[in-house]
Amino acid sequence: MSAGITVDLRSATPPYEQIRSQISSLVAVGALPPESRLPTVRSLAADLGIAAGTVARAYKELEAAGVVESRRRGGTFIASVPGGAGHGSPGAIPSEVTAAVERYVEAGRKAGVSDGLLLDLVRGRLGTERTDGH
Numbered sequence: 001m002s003a004g005i006t007v008d009l010r011s012a013t014p015p016y017e018q019i020r021s022q023i024s025s026l027v028a029v030g031a032l033p034p035e036s037r038l039p040t041v042r043s044l045a046a047d048l049g050i051a052a053g054t055v056a057r058a059y060k061e062l063e064a065a066g067v068v069e070s071r072r073r074g075g076t077f078i079a080s081v082p083g084g085a086g087h088g089s090p091g092a093i094p095s096e097v098t099a100a101v102e103r104y105v106e107a108g109r110k111a112g113v114s115d116g117l118l119l120d121l122v123r124g125r126l127g128t129e130r131t132d133g134h
Helices: 015-028 041-048 052-064 095-110 115-129
Strands: 068-071 075-078
Touching: 015 041, 015 052, 015 115, 041 052, 052 068, 095 115
Parallel strands: none
Antiparallel strands: 068 075
8 A cells, every 4th residue: 555655755745745635536536445444654654754643644634534534443444435425435536537637647757747746736726726715
């Protein structure tokens, strides 16, 4: 699982947010189905070479958003209905949007653009397009 999560310490995006958004994205596209167990905080932190508190914060925010659930002494799992009411479920994302994201990532990587910059470009674009106050 940790092979799919990376942290760019040079990015302006805090490491906990990089982890949170990557896990959310993996859940949204169905790569992490409901009931999938996430690595322990310590294990993921060690794999990424970062502090355990950073991973713990990402997991805490994912839990607050309803994406994951912590089970006492059992670990952290993808929620049965991630994000509640199907907001994070793969069926909620039209296939043409998923395909467009895949093309965007592929084009960016082919051009040598870092993942952090690709995310920043999307965030910037979303920020300039949102005129409805949401």
